[in-house]
Amino acid sequence: MKTAPVALLPGVCVLLLSAPTVSAVSLSVSPNLQQVFSGSSPVSLSCDDGWTVRRTRGNQTDECGQAADFTRLDESLCVQDFKTTFTAIYWCETSSGQKSDDVTISVSEKGVILEIPALPVTKGSNLTLRCRLSTGETVAAYFFYSGRLLGPRNKEHTISNVQQSNEGFYWCATDLSGSSAHSYLRVRDPPTTSVRSSVHSRETMSPFPSLPPPPPPTNCSSPHPPAPSSCVPVLRLLSHLLAFCIYSITTGLLLSICLDRLATRRSANRLPVSVEMTQCIEENYEAVVDLTAECALFEDSEYSE
Template sequence: MELTPLYWILLMFSSGLTAGDASLHISPDSSQVFEYDSLTVSCDVGWVVKRFTLKEETTECGNTWGKRNILDCIISSLRTRDIGQYWCESGSGERSSTVNITVHDGCVILESPALPVTEGHSVSLNCRYKKTPSNLTADFYKDGSLIRNESTGVMTIPAVSQSDEGLYSCRHPELGESPESRMTVTESPGSDTLYSTVQRPSGQRM
C-alpha cells in the first residue's frame, strides 16, 4: 500500500526510552480522525502534551497549537498538518508512551486503538465514513492483504494475540480506502516483557 506521511515520521524515531509512570489518554480513542474533527490528549498533573510533526520540531501544547488546561490538551478543527506523534512529558524530560495520530481529508477512516492493546482483550476496528452510506459493508486488510469482509463495517477480534499485530486498513466499495494504522499488542501484565516504550525524535528534518 502507499506510504503516508506518518510512516516517514516514524522513520525519524530511532532510540528507545523506558516509559515513566505518566498516563496518556486520547479521546476519541482512535489513531485516525477526520480533518476538522477535535482531539483531546490528557496527561497526569504536572505533565504537558508535546508532539512531533512533519511541519515542526518538538513543540508543546498551547504554544502554536492546541488549548491547554490542567490535564488536557484540546485540539479543535484538526488539519493534516497535525499528523504526528503525541506524548506526555514531565519537567525533567521523562516521557509517557506515544501515540501516532493520522488526520485524513478523505471519506473513510479506520477507528482503531491509539495505544497498545493487551493480549487476550477484545478489540473492535470500525470502518467510519464521513457520510453514512446506504451499505456499510467494508473489507478489512492487514499488512496489505484482505482478511475479512464485514457487512456492518465493524471487525471484532475477540481475544487479540501477538500474531494480530500489524498495519490495518479498511475499504468501502464506493467511498474508498482508509489510511493504515499499526495495532500493537502487549503481553498481559505480570510478564517479563516491557509493557510500553517510547521513542525519542532524532531531530532530523525531512
Template structure:
C-alpha cells in the same frame, strides 16, 4: 574505605535515575480512544495520566515529522491537550516531563478521505475483543475490505478480532469500492514483545553504565591507595648514628 563505598553507591543511584529517563509509568490518555478522525468532525482530548489519574509536571508533545512542539496547534491546560476540530493535528503524540521522561507514543490521523478506520489509539489488552469499522463522515458504517500488513482479512460490515494476541499487532486499514481507502493505523497490544524487548534493553543499558562507572571508580581508589603506601614507605625516619662525629672526647 566506607566513604568510598558510600560514594560508589550514591553514584550508582544517580546513574540509574539518569539512565532510566525514558522508562516511565505515565501514559498518554486519548479521548475518544481512536486513531483516525475526519477533518472538522470532532475534537480530541489528550492528557498525561498515571494509574488513571492526571499528573502534573508533564506536557503533551507532538511532532509531524518536523520539530517537536507542545500539544501541536491545540490548546494546552496543564497536562491536558485539547485538539480542536478546526486544526490539523495529524502526527505523533506523547507525554514528557521536565526531566526528559517520556511515555509511549500514540499516532493520530486527521483525514479528508471518504472513509476512516475506527481503531483504538491506545494499546489493547491481550485476550480482549477488538472491533474495527470503516465509517463515513456522517458516522455511517460502510461495508469494506479490511487489510492487515497488506493481507486481505475479508469483506464485511466490520472486522472483529477475538481474543487479541500479540500476533494481531500490525498495520490495519479498510477500503471501499465507492469511498476509497482509509489511512493506515497500527494496532498495538499491551506487553507486546517489541515493547518488552525495548524495556529490557533500557534496563541492560542502565546496568552496564553502572558497572562501568563502578569499575572506573574502584580502579581510581585502588591506584590512590597504592600511591599512598609508596609515599609512606619513602618517608621512613633516618637512623641516628651511634657515634656522633661532632662529640668532643676528653682524655
C-alpha cells in the same frame, strides 16, 4: 576492525539516558481513535500530574499551549483541534526529559476512515474494527491486515483474544469511497496484579486469630487413623495368641489319638511303650507339620491385615 562500533557506544548511551522512556506513565486519549476526519470534534489528551503533553507535527515539536490548535486547559490536560489535514505524534514528558509511550493520530483527507484505537490494545481483549464515512455512517467494507484480506465484506471485523501476532498495519476499503489510511495496531501485556500479596494482606488484617489445626487421632478405632504403626502391636499380639491356641488344641488332639492307638496296640501286640509311642508320633508327624504351617500362614495373614 571493530573500533568504530566501540567508539559509538558512549554516544548511544548518552542519547538513551538523555530522554528515557517510562512506559508506566501513559497518555490518555478521548475519543480513543487513530484516524479522524478534518473538522471533526476535538480530542482531549491528558497526562499524570507533573507531566506535560507534547507533539511532533512534521519537523516541529510543540508543547501543549504553544500552538493555536493545541490548547492547554490545565497543567496536564490539552485539547487538539482538527481543522487541517496532518499526522502528529503525541506523548507525555517531564521537565527532566522522561517520556511516555507515544500515540499517533492522523487527520484523514479521504472519504473513509478506519476506527482503530490510538492507544495500545491489551493482550487477551477483544477488538472491533469499523469503516466509517465522513457523513458518520458505518458502511460495509473489506478489512486488511498487513496486505492480507481478513474475510468477506462486512460492516465490522472483530479480533477475539488479541495476541502479539495481531500487531501490525490495518486499513479498510469500500466500493464507493476507496480505502482508508493505514494505521498501526499496538498490543501490550495486561497489567500485573499481585494477587498473592493482596490475599496475604487480607489475612494479616483479619481480626480473628488463626487457630492451630487439630491434632491427628491416635485411637485405633478411629475411622481414619493417621498410620497403622500404633495398631500393629495389638494385631500382632492377637495373631500370636490365636496361633498358640490353635497349636495347643491340635497338639492335644494328636496326643489323645496316639494314646488311644497305644492302648489298642498294647493289648494286641504287647510292644514296648516307647516303641509304640515313637511309631505313633512318626505316623502323625506330617499332620503336625501341616498344622504348624497353617498356623504360620494364618499368623502372616493376620499381620498383613
